[in-house]
Amino acid sequence: MTINVRARNIRKVYGEGDVAYHALRGVDLDVAAGEFMMLAGPSGSGKTTLLSILGCVLSATSGSLELFGEDISKLPARKLPQIRLSRIGFIFQGHNLIASLPARDNVALVMRLQGASSSVALKRADAMLERVGLGDKRHSSPNQLSGGQRQRVAIARALAASPPLILADEPTAALDAQSGLLVTELLKDLSRESGHTVVVVTHDSRIFHLADRMVHIEDGQIQRSGVEAA
Numbered sequence: 001m002t003i004n005v006r007a008r009n010i011r012k013v014y015g016e017g018d019v020a021y022h023a024l025r026g027v028d029l030d031v032a033a034g035e036f037m038m039l040a041g042p043s044g045s046g047k048t049t050l051l052s053i054l055g056c057v058l059s060a061t062s063g064s065l066e067l068f069g070e071d072i073s074k075l076p077a078r079k080l081p082q083i084r085l086s087r088i089g090f091i092f093q094g095h096n097l098i099a100s101l102p103a104r105d106n107v108a109l110v111m112r113l114q115g116a117s118s119s120v121a122l123k124r125a126d127a128m129l130e131r132v133g134l135g136d137k138r139h140s141s142p143n144q145l146s147g148g149q150r151q152r153v154a155i156a157r158a159l160a161a162s163p164p165l166i167l168a169d170e171p172t173a174a175l176d177a178q179s180g181l182l183v184t185e186l187l188k189d190l191s192r193e194s195g196h197t198v199v200v201v202t203h204d205s206r207i208f209h210l211a212d213r214m215v216h217i218e219d220g221q222i223q224r225s226g227v228e229a230a
C-alpha cells in the first residue's frame with residue numbers, strides 16, 4: 001500500500017519559556033493513498049495544528065514528515081509554497097471564499113496561480129461547479145449562496161487542480177446536520193472518483209460513519225489507530 005502522508009514523532013510547541021504550550025506531543029500518523037480519513041478530537045486537542053503541519057502551512061517544532069515519499073522536514077521553507085500549490089487542496093470552515101469574486105473565479109483561482117490561462121481555468125471551474133451541483137450558480141458571489149453551497153464551491157476549488165492530497169478543517173462546522181452530511185458525502189464521492197487522499201478534521205459525529213478510518217486525538221496525542229493503515 002502506498003503511503004502518501006507519513007508523520008513521525010511530530011511535536012509542536014507554541015511560545016517558549018513560562019508560556020510554552022505543547023500543542024502536539026509526539027504524533028505518528030500514516031495516511032494511505034486514496035484513503036478518506038477523519039481526525040476527530042475535542043476543541044483545543046491539536047487538530048488544526050496537525051492539519052496545518054501536514055499541509056506545509058506551519059512547521060513542526062520537531063519530528064519528521066514525508067509527503068508522497070519526499071522528506072518535507074528537510075526542505076528549505078522557500079520550497080513549501082510550491083508543494084502546497086501543486087499537491088494540496090484545502091477546505092476550511094467556510095469563510096475562506098473571496099467575497100468579491102463570483103463562484104467560478106473563486107474556483108479558478110488556484111489554477112490561475114499555477115499558471116493556467118484564464119480560459120482554461122474558467123472552463124475547468126465551470127465543469128467542477130457542474131459536478132458539485134452548482135452549474136447554475138457560477139456567476140453568484142459567496143454572499144448570494146447558502147452555507148452548504150459555499151462549501152460546495154470550496155470543494156470544487158480544492159479539487160479543481162486535482163491535487164493528490166485534500167485537507168479539510170471542520171468543513172461542516174457552520175452547516176446544519178443535513179447539509180453537513182451532503183457536503184461530506186459529495187467530498188467523499190468526488191475524491192473516490194479521482195483518487196484523492198483526504199484528511200477531514202472534525203468533531204462532528206454525524207459524519208464519522210463516512211470515514212474509511214477514524215483517528216482520535218486528545219491533548220496533542222493520537223489515541224488510537226494512527227499508523228495501522230500501513
Ligand SMILES: Nc1ncnc2c1ncn2[C@@H]1O[C@H](COP(=O)(O)OP(=O)(O)O)[C@@H](O)[C@H]1O
Pocket residue numbers: 014015021023041042043044045046047048049050
Ligand atoms: N498560534 C498559537 N499560539 C499559541 N497557542 C496556540 C496557537 N494556535 C493554537 N494554539 C493552542 O494549541 C492548542 C491546539 O490548538 P488547535 O490545533 O487549534 O486545536 P483544535 O483545532 O483541535 O481545536 C490549543 O490549546 C490552542 O489554544
Ligand SMILES: [Mg+2]
Pocket residue numbers: 047048049
Ligand atoms: Mg481547529
